[in-house]
Amino acid sequence: MKRIGLVILLNLCVCLSHAQNEARTDSVSILFDYNRFEVLDEAALLSQLNGIDLSKVAHIRLVGYTDSIGTQTRNTMLAAARISALKRVLQKTGLRSLKIEILNANETSGFRAVPDELNRRVDILFYGKPEIKEAPKLAFELNKPLNLNINFVGGRADFLPESQANLEQLRNIMLEDTTLLLKLHGHVCCADDMPLSEKRAYAVLSYLIESGVDHKRMTAAGFSNRKQLVPEISEVNKSLNRRVEAIFYRKE
Secondary structure, three states, X not given: OOOOOEEEEOOOOOOOHHHOOOOEEEEEEEEOOOOOOOOOOHHHHHHHHHOOOHHHOOEEEEEEEOOOOOOHHHHHHHHHHHHHHHHHHHXXXXXXXXXXXXXXXXXXXXXXXXXXXXXXXXXXEEEOOOOOOOOOOOOOOOOOOEEEEEXXXXXXXXXXXXXXXXXXXXXXXXXXXXXXXXXXXEOOOOOOOHHHHHHHHHHHHHHHHHOOOOHHHEEEEEOOOXXXXXXXXXXXXXXXXXXXXEEEEOOO
16 A cells, blocks of 8 residues: 655654744655655645745755665765655745755754654755844854853763753854854764764754855864863763864955
8 A cells, every 4th residue: 555655744843853943934744665755645745835825934945864774875865866856846836936945864964753764754844034033142263162062962962952042142153244164073072982973063063054054154073082171070071071162264
């Protein structure tokens, strides 16, 4: 029996949960069959998309995911094909006049669901006009590392709740001064874990991209546990070392 691959998720709270303070209005997630990129039940999807109030949407973001089966190269190509399939559907609706951004999250980033078959999807995120909250600006010097006080759950690349205000300040700086470039450096505590430090840096990068910052202005890298901020003699200090730092700079 053919599985219907359309799931409507209005005001989705788990899809890119760290973006909940953005002006996102609705979300639609489309599931795909294993190792396939054809849109199932296109008619139902078109009906749903044609019901979107265009007056409330400023732009759209397509985020493509895959399961973790197969090589990352293959999954990157598969996510791209799924995104392209959705773009073709959008071209048949009034949404074609809006700016459409894409993010190929494949198997490596973004919100991961359980069971794995829920990761065979593309999320369509609808955004209204961004609301930039007033917040004190971070004090920084160009070309010098800055601790952003953006910290993470132990062993994971999930932000601690108290990091949200600092993420917003970083977002505001990058949106208000488009001449700034940014290097993001991820760190871990306790033991060597380069992949996790990289995921943390890319978590901040993804947040900024989803907030409208041009990805060409930013880079991300991990440094494992090689650059401790404080000695790891307590749980508090270990938490402080689970961080992302920034270096702001401009073109010479």
